[in-house]
Amino acid sequence: MNRHEVISAPAHGAIHLHNEDVASAFAEMAELLAIGGENPFRVRAYERAANVVRGLSRPLADIGDRREFDRLPGIGPDLAGKIAELLRTGRLRALEQLRRRAPAGLRELLRVPGLGPVRVRALHAGLGIRGVADLQRALRSGRLNRLRGFGPVLRKRLAESLEGEATTPRRWPLVAATPYAESLRDYLRSVPGVARAEIAGSYRRGRDTVADLDVVIATQRRVDLAAALRRCADVHLLSAAGPTRCTALLRNGLQVDLRLVPQGSYGAALLYFTGSREHNLSLRRRAQARQLKLNEYGLYRGQRRIAGASEQELYHALGLEWIAPELREDRGEIAAAEQHRLPRLVELGDLRGDLHAHTNASDGSESLEAMVAAARARGLEYLAITDHSRHLGIVHGLDADRLSRQVDAIDELNAKLSGFTVLKGVEVDILEDGRLALPDAVLCRLDVVVAAIHDHFQLGESQQTNRVLRALDHRCVSILAHPSARLLGERAPIHMDFGRVLAAVKERSCFLELNAQPGRLDLDDVHCKAACDHGILVSIASDAHSSGELADLIHGIRQARRGWLTAANVLNARPLDELRRLLAQCRR
DNA sequence: GCCGTTTTCGGCCCGACTGTTTTCAGTCG
Numbered sequence: 001m002n003r004h005e006v007i008s009a010p011a012h013g014a015i016h017l018h019n020e021d022v023a024s025a026f027a028e029m030a031e032l033l034a035i036g037g038e039n040p041f042r043v044r045a046y047e048r049a050a051n052v053v054r055g056l057s058r059p060l061a062d063i064g065d066r067r068e069f070d071r072l073p074g075i076g077p078d079l080a081g082k083i084a085e086l087l088r089t090g091r092l093r094a095l096e097q098l099r100r101r102a103p104a105g106l107r108e109l110l111r112v113p114g115l116g117p118v119r120v121r122a123l124h125a126g127l128g129i130r131g132v133a134d135l136q137r138a139l140r141s142g143r144l145n146r147l148r149g150f151g152p153v154l155r156k157r158l159a160e161s162l163e164g165e166a167t168t169p170r171r172w173p174l175v176a177a178t179p180y181a182e183s184l185r186d187y188l189r190s191v192p193g194v195a196r197a198e199i200a201g202s203y204r205r206g207r208d209t210v211a212d213l214d215v216v217i218a219t220q221r222r223v224d225l226a227a228a229l230r231r232c233a234d235v236h237l238l239s240a241a242g243p244t245r246c247t248a249l250l251r252n253g254l255q256v257d258l259r260l261v262p263q264g265s266y267g268a269a270l271l272y273f274t275g276s277r278e279h280n281l282s283l284r285r286r287a288q289a290r291q292l293k294l295n296e297y298g299l300y301r302g303q304r305r306i307a308g309a310s311e312q313e314l315y316h317a318l319g320l321e322w323i324a325p326e327l328r329e330d331r332g333e334i335a336a337a338e339q340h341r342l343p344r345l346v347e348l349g350d351l352r353g354d355l356h357a358h359t360n361a362s363d364g365s366e367s368l369e370a371m372v373a374a375a376r377a378r379g380l381e382y383l384a385i386t387d388h389s390r391h392l393g394i395v396h397g398l399d400a401d402r403l404s405r406q407v408d409a410i411d412e413l414n415a416k417l418s419g420f421t422v423l424k425g426v427e428v429d430i431l432e433d434g435r436l437a438l439p440d441a442v443l444c445r446l447d448v449v450v451a452a453i454h455d456h457f458q459l460g461e462s463q464q465t466n467r468v469l470r471a472l473d474h475r476c477v478s479i480l481a482h483p484s485a486r487l488l489g490e491r492a493p494i495h496m497d498f499g500r501v502l503a504a505v506k507e508r509s510c511f512l513e514l515n516a517q518p519g520r521l522d523l524d525d526v527h528c529k530a531a532c533d534h535g536i537l538v539s540i541a542s543d544a545h546s547s548g549e550l551a552d553l554i555h556g557i558r559q560a561r562r563g564w565l566t567a568a569n570v571l572n573a574r575p576l577d578e579l580r581r582l583l584a585q586c587r588r
Numbered sequence: 589g590c591c592g593t594t595t596t597c598g599g600c601c602c603g604a605c606t607g608t609t610t611t612c613a614g615t616c617g
Contacts, residue, residue, distance in 0.1 A: 041600055045589035076590050113607095116615050151608055201617095214617080240616090245604050247616090257617070272602090277617075284601040288597090289593080295602055 004287040015090040016461070016497065019053050019060050022083055025092050026050035028107070031100040032406060034117035035106050035124075043117075051278050053083075053333040057530040059499045061087055087558060093265060099232065105131020113161045114154060136162055172254060173210035173488045174396045175518040175555065178203075180234060180254055183212050187232050188215065188258075193223040200273035205325045206558035208521040209488060212255040214273045218266035225260050250495070265297040267310035272296035278330035279323075286318055286334070292316075295372050326561040331529075343566045346540075348557050350567040352575055353382035354550065356427065356450055356481060356513065356541035361406055362387035362397055364545045368409060368422075374547030376420050382576050384423035391429035391437035398426065400442040407445055421576055423447040432456045434470025436477070443476040448583055450513065450541075452481035453494065461482040468496060472504045475588040479539050479571075482515040482522040498527060502534050510586040511571050514563075515537045516556025517549075528563025537571040537582070538563075 032047035037349065052074045053060065060083060063069065063226050069080035078579060086092050102124075108131060123129040126147050127138055138144045139159050143366045150158075181199045188197040191540065194217055198204070201214030217225070219373055226241040229248050235256075240247040244256045260267040270293070272280060287294040292301055298308025308316040315322045320337040324345055327333040336342045356363030359371055366374075375383040387406065390397035398406065401427060410422045425448040429437040436451065443449050451471050471477060483501065484493035512531050514523045523531065523538070531538055540556040542549055560570065567573040574582065 017597085039589085042589050044600075047589085074590065078589060112614075118614060153607060157607095212617095240605060242605055245617095247605090259617090271616085275617085280617095281601060288601075291594095293602080297603090411590075 015087070017061060017087055017090065019056050022060055022086050023050045023054040025086060025095055026079070026082075028051065029092075029095055029098065030094075031107050031110055031117075032102050034111070035102055035120050036098065037117070037121055045074065045079070048278070050081050051330070055329055055526060057331075057526060057533050062499055068135075069320055090496075103130040108132050110137060112158065114157050119149065122147065132162065149312055158310065166330070171211050171489070173209050173518055174203065174207065177213060177254060180250055180252060184213070184234060184250075184256065185215065187234075188217055188228070191223060191228045193219050193221045196266055197221045198270060198272055201257075201275060203424060204274050205276065205328055206562055208524065208559060210256060214275075215256060215258045216266070216269045216273045217258060217260045218263045218269070219260060220263060223260065225258060229258070240262070255394050259296065261297065264305075265308045267312070267314055268294070268298045268308040269296045271311050271314055274325050274328060276329050277351060278530070279328040281331070282330050283318060284335050288320070304443050312546070322560065326558065327564065329525075329562075343564050345561040346565045346567045346570050346573065349556055350570065350573045351380065351540065351553060351557075353380050353384070353423075353424070353572045353579070354542050354544070354553065355384040355423070355448055355479065355539045355572050356386050356515070357383055357544045357550070358387050358427075359385060361402065366546050368406075368413065371544070371548055371550075372413065372420070374418070374550055378550055380550075381419070382421045382423055382579070384425040384448045386425040386427040386448070389426060389437040391427040391431065391454075396566070397429075397437075400439055403438065403442050407442075425450060427452050429454055430467060430471040432459075432467065434467040436471060436474055443474075444587075446476070447580070448478045449476045450476045450479045450481045453485045457485055457491065457494050459495070461497060464494050465497040465500055468501055469504050472501070472508055472510065477508075477510060478583050478586055479511045479541075480542070481513045481541070482520050483527070484522050484524070486520065486522050486524075489521050493522075500532060502536065505531075505536055506534050508586055509582075511537050511539050511582075513541050514556050514560055515541055515543050516552045516554075516559070517543050518552060518555045521555060521559045521560070524565065525559060525562035528560060528565060532564055532569050538565060538569060539571040541572070 005393060026046045027050040030043050030050065033046065034043045052072055066080050066084045069075050069083045082092060106120055106124060107117050123135065129135050129138055139155060144150050144155055181203055185199055189196055196218040198216050199213055200216050202210045203213060210346045225246050226238055228244060229235050229238060234250050236249045236251045238246055238248050244260045247258045250256060259269055259273055284294045287299060292299055298305040299314055307313040312322045321335065321340060321342055323333050323337050323342065354375060357371055359368045360366060367421055372383055388397040388423050390399040410424050414422050424446045426438065426446055427450045430451050430453050431437055473479065486493040512523060514528055528538065540553060540560055542552045544550045544552065
């Protein structure tokens with residue numbers, strides 16, 4: 001169901017709004033105010049509030065107190081009242097008023113490249129255009145020609161972007177963009193005069209998806225960037241080309257923004273282009289408060305540059321420790337850097353084992369022995385074999401008998417191994433009613449029981465939540481796998497009260513998985529931080545279906561770093577004996 | 589609408605590029 005319907009639904013019965021609902025209401029307010037010609041700073045305030053709420057690791061519904069809302073950064077008395085109104089009534093009167101004034105289609109016009117609030121307002125006021133379809137008609141009929149400010153070049157650009165819109169995906173999974181990013185970066189490094197080239201943006205921050213690529217280039221001398229890009233085989237066209245800035249479209253449809261600076265500004269440009277936007281804004285406000293100016297060329301006191309060559313010196317000059325790119329979301333990292341309490345983020349080398357992997361006994365492609373050998377070769381000390389239970393139609397899931405035989409086989413294998421341990425496990429389906437797809441008798445023989453949802457994704461929130469809570473209540477369950485069941489770009493997260501699930505996991509002393517498959521990355525960053533704040537240990541798991549997929553752990557590490565996780569927060573960073581003790585604790 | 593080692597009022601990040609203009613507004617990142 002569309003979240004917006006929740007917000008405008010009449011208030012009756014129990015209202016339970018997620019932070020995302022509040023964030024999207026504020027984001028919509030910002031867009032409608034902008035289209036209405038409202039003071040841009042007021043618009044910014046709503047945008048900022050939306051971002052702050054979206055990044056909170058605690059549900060607003062749990063905070064519950066208006067004065068507490070007021071203490072959040074960027075939330076003052078007015079917005080605190082609006083949050084309270086939303087939570088209490090499920091509605092926001094100010095938003096409903098704005099919606100009555102502006103047609104819904106105007107917001108989609110804002111997404112069209114080249115259109116901002118001013119031009120959208122002009123289209124609406126001048127020609128009565130109420131959405132993308134109206135704009136297309138006006139372009140074809142030539143009606144747009146008489147609107148001031150819409151010259152031939154802009155009209156052509158609009159027509160092109162309206163046609164291309166359906167074919168270009170809005171965001172790319174990070175791994176889908178990676179080969180293009182690396183190949184472009186390597187090409188740029190080979191261009192004469194280029195000293196350094198790095199992919200920045202959300203790619204460097206390790207987000208699960210990227211909308212485009214941002215490339216920072218430091219040069220030793222003048223470089224004709226546009227000419228170099230035109231020679232690159234991957235580049236389809238340049239949509240903007242200045243001496244220091246270019247925007248290119250790759251043949252696969254991925255957009256690339258490139259920024260070229262002298263070497264002495266490399267750190268400042270990298271900082272600026274890595275973002276996030278909100279992180280940069282906070283840094284610039286901080287600079288301003290110290291009578292300094294921060295831009296992509298450096299940090300300035302008056303005309304004099306006091307830092308710029310490296311990120312380290314820039315952060316230090318602002319009185320901060322260097323902040324890892326994964327944390328740069330303006331979610332408290334700047335205060336932490338000031339107070340020397342940044343987390344020491346988990347690294348791949350911290351992992352001692354992997355607690356979710358498949359063999360050809362179910363839908364994996366390799367034998368038990370091959371998977372074990374591969375895990376060992378990667379320097380791991382233990383590997384849990386967690387094949388699917390029988391319930392799933394798509395795979396050769398294990399029934400109780402076959403699972404028992406696998407358990408015996410693992411016992412035999414362990415007897416032959418030294419310095420490595422295979423843990424006996426299963427990935428058991430959570431049935432529609434929350435029961436598990438295998439009997440207790442066999443589950444209790446296992447070291448680790450990973451429970452997962454693989455069907456009935458569309459259940460309503462209370463039913464889905466109860467389903468998961470019931471599964472967690474099972475005395476053998478150790479880990480809740482890929483908790484939201486999302487598939488990036490394919491399947492939305494299930495509707496579930498994550499706060500209640502967190503509380504149950506904590507109370508049961510069991511664990512949440514951060515599934516490292518690049519198409520899942522589930523937990524996401526915000527939920528990962530919430531788990532961390534609750535003191536819940538997270539299993540960073542490859543969910544490998546072949547030996548090569550054990551390498552996917554790195555994607556999980558990146559996501560975990562975005563969720564502020566240190567090695568101490570990670571279940572499979574613990575040595576085997578401690579892991580066994582922790583797994584035993586959640587047995588009842 | 590928020591916020592305060594300038595301030596409870598008057599600021600609010602900063603620069604590049606484009607197109608439509610006769611000097612700059614709008615968009616974008």
